[in-house]
Amino acid sequence: MPEESDVVDALSNLKPLSLHVPEPKFRPGDAVDFADVEVPAAGSVRRPDTLAPAQDFTDLAYTMVRVLDEDGQAVGPWNPQLSPDRLRRMLRDMAMVRAFDERMFRAQRQGKTSFYMKSLGEEAVAIAAAHALDDEDMCFPSYRQQGLLIARGCPLVDMMNQIYSNTGDKLQGKQLPIMYSEKRFGFFSISGNLTTQYPQAVGWAMASASKGDTRIAATWCGEGSTAEGDFHSALTFATVYRAPVIFNVVNNQWAISSFSGFAGAEATTFAARAIGYGIAGLRVDGNDALAVYAATAWAAERARTNAGPTLIEHFTYRAEGHSTSDDPTQYRSAGEPTAWPLGDPIRRLKDHLIALGEWDEDRQAAMDREVAEAVKTAQKEAEKNGILGHGLHQPLDTLFDGVFEEMPWHLREQRQQMIDEETASGRPWARK
Numbered sequence: 001m002p003e004e005s006d007v008v009d010a011l012s013n014l015k016p017l018s019l020h021v022p023e024p025k026f027r028p029g030d031a032v033d034f035a036d037v038e039v040p041a042a043g044s045v046r047r048p049d050t051l052a053p054a055q056d057f058t059d060l061a062y063t064m065v066r067v068l069d070e071d072g073q074a075v076g077p078w079n080p081q082l083s084p085d086r087l088r089r090m091l092r093d094m095a096m097v098r099a100f101d102e103r104m105f106r107a108q109r110q111g112k113t114s115f116y117m118k119s120l121g122e123e124a125v126a127i128a129a130a131h132a133l134d135d136e137d138m139c140f141p142s143y144r145q146q147g148l149l150i151a152r153g154c155p156l157v158d159m160m161n162q163i164y165s166n167t168g169d170k171l172q173g174k175q176l177p178i179m180y181s182e183k184r185f186g187f188f189s190i191s192g193n194l195t196t197q198y199p200q201a202v203g204w205a206m207a208s209a210s211k212g213d214t215r216i217a218a219t220w221c222g223e224g225s226t227a228e229g230d231f232h233s234a235l236t237f238a239t240v241y242r243a244p245v246i247f248n249v250v251n252n253q254w255a256i257s258s259f260s261g262f263a264g265a266e267a268t269t270f271a272a273r274a275i276g277y278g279i280a281g282l283r284v285d286g287n288d289a290l291a292v293y294a295a296t297a298w299a300a301e302r303a304r305t306n307a308g309p310t311l312i313e314h315f316t317y318r319a320e321g322h323s324t325s326d327d328p329t330q331y332r333s334a335g336e337p338t339a340w341p342l343g344d345p346i347r348r349l350k351d352h353l354i355a356l357g358e359w360d361e362d363r364q365a366a367m368d369r370e371v372a373e374a375v376k377t378a379q380k381e382a383e384k385n386g387i388l389g390h391g392l393h394q395p396l397d398t399l400f401d402g403v404f405e406e407m408p409w410h411l412r413e414q415r416q417q418m419i420d421e422e423t424a425s426g427r428p429w430a431r432k
């Protein structure tokens with residue numbers, strides 16, 4: 001039997017352990033060089049059959065599906081061959097998201113709402129997916145896929161009413177601004193609790209399959225959110241039951257002030273998360289609307305033919321702060337957004353349409369004016385229903401509505417107590 005002191009002596013011969021703490025490459029003030037970001041040539045990645053077993057194309061999780069090349073041409077096996085009309089609608093939807101974001105961001109700075117989140121630089125992720133999915137398919141988004149609502153035709157005024165939590169807000173001010181819920185447009189309520197939408201999407205997809213329906217589900221989360229347990233349990237359920245669901249991981253490099261390395265990006269790709277679960281994994285250029293469209297259409301066909309779920313990593317860049325509460329100059333180099341090697345998704349689709357002879361600079365300028373005008377008009381309309389700080393928009397007793405189908409006795413009592421107390425205090429608790 002070795003003595004305890006012998007064990008201690010043996011261990012003392014080993015080199016001490018050290019902990020690896022990831023560190024982003026660039027901090028404020030650093031010059032940015034993204035030369036080591038591997039960007040394969042457009043058109044260079046093979047396109048497997050949608051019925052192929054996932055283990056036949058694990059290589060696709062480590063490369064990048066790209067369709068638009070540097071000259072604005074659509075090339076290779078993933079080219080979805082869209083009509084010019086479809087391309088122009090996608091371009092307009094992306095421009096609309098950008099104009100909407102710009103105006104609502106400013107509304108927050110003017111004190112008209114407490115909070116806003118932009119998707120600058122990531123517009124292709126939601127817009128191209130919405131165009132590739134069927135309108136009846138169910139979306140379980142994160143807070144950065146406002147493009148789904150815009151592409152599906154949700155009135156801008158309705159979105160703004162929610163942002164202002166005003167009298168027109170169908171959610172009665174119960175959700176944080178931008179946390180929309182739009183059953184009409186197949187858009188599940190956004191939750192502030194990261195990644196809860198993942199298992200919900202799988203559950204919905206499983207129900208759709210068990211009912212013999214034809215609709216599929218799609219869900220989105222950020223790369224940082226893949227570190228949540230919900231992400232992993234969702235993937236397990238999806239692979240076991242071959243749920244008709246598309247998992248989208250929007251790798252925009254940042255999770256507020258944490259860079260992607262803290263979610264595991266130094267060791268592997270996010271698309272490769274799929275491999276351990278036996279799920280199809282694709283990694284796509286998220287700033288290439290045609291690549292996003294093609295990958296989504298491929299995954300949708302796979303899901304709809306009972307061939308199983310797909311995880312798509314959209315490689316992109318969050319060009320703005322996380323939200324209006326964030327200041328990215330405090331933690332990352334200001335040079336990053338412009339140095340990003342995959343460019344601007346709107347400019348790339350515009351260049352493609354021009355290369356096809358289906359668009360020009362004058363039409364682009366006219367479209368930009370038209371979408372800006374549409375957003376401005378909607379904003380005036382929404383502001384008639386009130387903005388932050390201008391009175392009580394929701395009677396206080398609505399606080400108790402919409403939780404239970406039938407209000408239980410104890411909530412009825414609490415509501416009455418509140419009304420009695422507020423009435424006695426002389427404060428206005430009901431809308432004038």
Ligand SMILES: Cc1ncc(C[n+]2csc(CCOP(=O)(O)OP(=O)(O)O)c2C)c(N)n1
Binds near residue numbers: 192221223254
């Ligand atoms: C469960 C949970 N943990 C932490 C937060 C706080 N939080 C909100 S957004 C965010 C960053 C998420 O980053 P990412 O998933 O990359 O999405 P992105 O914002 O980049 O689109 C964090 C940590 C939260 N809302 N919920």
Ligand SMILES: [Mg+2]
Binds near residue numbers: 222224253254318
């Ligand atoms: Mg992120």
